[in-house]
Structures are given as structure tokens and as C-alpha cells.
Amino acid sequence: MTEDLRCAIALFLAAGLAVVGSGCDAFTSNAPERPSDPVRAGGETTIESATANAFTFPSANLSEDALEKHQAGDVAFEATFVSAPAAVNGGLGPAFSNASCEACHPANGRSRQILAHISQPGGGPHGGPKSVDGFGPTLEEHAIVGYENEADLNVTYRDSVVSLSGGETATLRVPSYSVENAYRPFPSNAMISPRTALPVIGLGLLEAIPPSTLRRYAREQAADDDAVTGEVNMVWNETEQEMQVGRFGWKATAPTLRQQTAGAYHSDMGVTSPLRPTENGAGQPPHEEADSLDNDPEVTAQTVDEATFYVQSLGVPARRNTDDPMVQRGEDLFTEIGCATCHRPTAESGRLESVPSVSTQRFAPYTDLLLHDMGPALTDGRPTFDASGREWRTPPLWGLGLRDLIQGHNELLHDGRAQSIREAILWHGGEAEPARERFRTKLTPEERDNLVAFLRSL
Ligand code: HEC
Ligand code: HEC
Secondary structure, three states: OOHHHHHHHHHHHHOOOOOOOOOOHHHOOOOOOOOOOOOOOOHHHOEOOOOOOOOOOEOOOOOHHHHHHHHHHHHHHHOOOEOOOOOOOEOOOOEEOOOOHHHHOHHHOOOOOOEEEEEEEEEOHHHOEEOOOOOOOEOOOEEOOOOOOOOEEEEEEEEEEEEOHHHOEEEEEEEEEEEEOOOOOOOOOOEEEEEOOOOOOOHHHHHOOOHHHHHHHHHHHHHOOOOOOOEOEEEEEOOOOEEEEEOEOOOOOEOOHHHHHHHHHHHHHOOOEOOEOOOOOOOOHHHHHHHOOOOOOOOOHHHHHHHHHHHHOEOOEOOOOOOOHHHHHHHHHHHHOOHHHOOOOOEEOOOOOOOHHHOOOEEOOOOOOOEEEOOHHHOOOOOEOOEOOOEEEOOOOOOHHHHHHHHOOOOEOOOOOEOOHHHHHHHOOHHHHHHHHHHHHHOOHHHHHHHHHHHHOO
């Protein structure tokens, strides 16, 4: 149906009826005025693309030198590691989850691969997780020739049907995880936190938000009388040797992108660096033997820095369809039903030394980077630093509407259990339960469509 025809019908129906959320200009006169200069998704880093490559462009505002460094980082990000000895990119494993950054973050989005962070009860160093004897921080499902993988992660799903107002239903898949074929006994009290990768766009901007801003968000949420009370995660900075505000990963466990990147080389690929010089899974005899296979460390600090710079300097795609009345109505609903409290539309960065392109920007990430209790259905039962099993960091929503095109799937939430935006919303609980219930029971089917149309414009 054309927009005009739809409006004509709606006008006709409106005689004597209060029409809410019809999506026509005629009915949106009460909507808040839209700023004539709306905040661009990535501030000056924003790029114009709505294609399957939309997450792969450098920030629009890079200097020539920065662009060169970005391109070196791109090479590092795409490099596929092989087992040593090898002429280039040796040092994979001995145990690993995948062989390149790109494999888990295809086209800089997220793959379907689920990997499990593992620990056992009790505190580890600096209040972080305590590792499982004989295993690394991530359960490694692969190994190079001559070595055993640590174990297999098995997942099965059962369906759960949810009803929504207006006679609609949705089917959620409820996952259940188990560890099988462990190379040595896997303790029955070990805790597993299944995760899929996150898109890597716009991360320099998030890194450049001052810690004081995140603390202010938390204070503001605590002062409100709604259910939302986000908190910062305080985590260990391995280079600075001090506790800092965490912001990366599904539970905000990495304080910087450099630490996240060094951790990815180490724990996801089994590649050592000067930042993480000891082979992953220390305590497992075959791993120690493997150390002597290659010249350690297996990548230089420069390579870690280049890969880090790459994710700090990717552009964020501009929003699309912002003039569509359905999208605009959905944007209003996003705030009205309480989504914007956690998925904060805008943010301002301070200065990030070495990445001028992300410094002092105003941008629209749709996150507060804080931890929130998301209820029992989403818990992994595995605390890490200040994050309890039920707590997760609000993920940014920029680029959300392009992800299915880029990735070939639209799996959402920390373990990819949701297969659409609507399913992801219906899984929200805990602090987000009031917002979810408004979505589920108060909105009409058409309003839900408007909200999703808005989210797809991001
Ligand atoms: C085996 C799969 C895998 C590989 C290989 C991998 N990643 Fe990741 N990546 C993940 C997962 C899973 C997460 C979420 C981690 C968490 O929640 O702690 C993640 C998170 C990230 C984040 C944080 C994003 C955010 O929004 O907080 C960055 C940055 C990142 N990866 C960069 C890299 C880089 C750089 C490499 C290569 C050096 C790499 N990754 C290799 C799976 C992978
Ligand atoms: C209390 C804070 C909070 C509120 C309120 C909230 N969210 Fe979320 N949202 C989160 C967190 C935390 C996650 C990640 C949960 C997980 O992965 O287990 C999330 C995940 C998502 C995702 C999936 C993102 C991804 O990359 O996988 C979408 C989409 C989303 N939220 C949309 C919404 C919408 C729409 C609303 C309003 C109906 C809403 N959220 C309300 C905190 C919140």
C-alpha cells in the first residue's frame, strides 16, 4: 500500500476514533520536533554506505598517516594464522577457537560461532574470574595437528512461545549448553558463559567516552525512580596495572581495545604477544611444549597496536530512512517505552591519545556501556569482576539494520539465541522487564512494527 493511500484510509478510520501511531504525518503533529541537525551515527567518522561492506570503511575523517596505519591494521585483522613453523603468520594454537580476527568478525560484523568463557567458583587475580585447572579462559574447540582440543561445546534449543497484544505470538529458542569430550576431566562446578562476537565498528568512539561520563550515567539512573540502575564494571588493566572502568566485551571486562585485542590473539587464536607472552592454557603439558615450536612472542607489539588501531578507526554507517514517518514514530516509541534509558541515543567523546579522529565527537551509539541485571532467562551464572551472572553491558545498536545484509543472519544477544530484533526485545528481563512488557502488551502490532522500522534505520 502506498503511504498516501494508507494515510487516506487512516484518515477515514480516524473519524470519531483516537488514532495512535498510524504512521501518517497527519497524526504526528504532537510528536516532538526533530532537530534540524540530528546527531550523525559516528559523528565525523560517519561513512555513507548501506551495502554488505558498510562496516569495512575507515572513518571518514582520517588523516593520510592514520589511513596508512588503518590499512596495516586491516591486514593484521584479516591475517589467517597457521601452526608453527611457518614463513608468515605462524603460531596458531596449540589450542584455539578460530584462526583470524576476520573469521569471527566477518566483514566486521559477528559470525554465528559460539565460544565459551570458562571459570570455576572463587576469585581469581584482581577479583577477576578464577581459571579452570588445565584450561584457558576460553574453551578451545580446535587444536593444531598433534594436540588435543580442550573440549566441545554442545548446544541444543527448545521452543518457547510468547504471546503479544493484538493476537500476535513469537517463538523464542531457549538454549541449553553442555561441555563434552574434554581432554581432561572438566569440573562439574565449572561455569560457562557462551558468547558470540560483537561488531567492531565505532569502537574508538566508545573508548574515548570519559570514565566520568559513564559514572554520571550510573548516578543519573540510580536517582530515577524507574527499574533501571546500571553500574560500571571495574576491571584490571594489564598494562597500567590498575583497576579501571571496563567497557568492551558482553560484560564490559576489557578497559581498552588494546587489551581486548591482545586477549583475542591470546585466548581466541592461541597467538602470544609481548602483552600476553605465555601460551594460553598454561598448566596443560602439550601447550608448554608448543611454546618451543615458534619464536615467541608470535606477534609483535606493533601488530597488536595496528589491529587495535584498525578497530579504533572504522567508520560508522549513516542512518537511513530518517524521514519515513514510521521510523520517526518508532523513534518516539523507543524513548516512550524506556528503551533509551539503557540504549542511550547520543554520547560525547573526550580525547583519545593516538586516535584524533574519534576525539571530541558527538555521536549516536545507543548504549550507556553500563552493566544491567537482565533477569534470570539471560543469566550465564558466571560472575566476572563486578558483573554478576545476570548482568550484561548494554550493546550499541548502531548498524543494527544493516547486520543481516552484512552477516547473512540476524542473530542477536550475547549467545546469538535471538534470530530477529523482535525476539531480542522479548528476551529482555530484570531491569528491562518494564520496557519489554510495554513492548509486548501495550503497543499495537503496528506500533511494534514502527519500533522495529526505527531500529532497522540505525
Ligand atoms: C574465536 C572467535 C574470535 C576471534 C578469532 C576474535 N574475536 Fe573478537 N570477539 C569475539 C567474541 C566472542 C567477543 C565478545 C567477547 C566477550 O564478551 O568478552 C569479541 C569481542 C571483540 C571486541 C569487543 C567489541 C565490543 O563491542 O566490546 C573487539 C574489539 C574484538 N573482539 C576484536 C578482535 C580482534 C582485533 C581480533 C583478532 C586479533 C579478534 N577480535 C578475534 C570472538 C572472536
Ligand atoms: C535495562 C537496560 C535495557 C533496556 C531498558 C533495554 N535494553 Fe536492550 N539490551 C540491554 C542489554 C544489557 C542487552 C544485551 C543482553 C544480552 O545479550 O544478554 C540488550 C540487547 C538488545 C538488543 C540486541 C543487540 C545485539 O547486538 O545483540 C536489541 C536489539 C535491544 N537490546 C533493543 C532494545 C529495545 C528495543 C528496548 C526497549 C523495548 C530495549 N532494548 C531495552 C539493555 C537494555
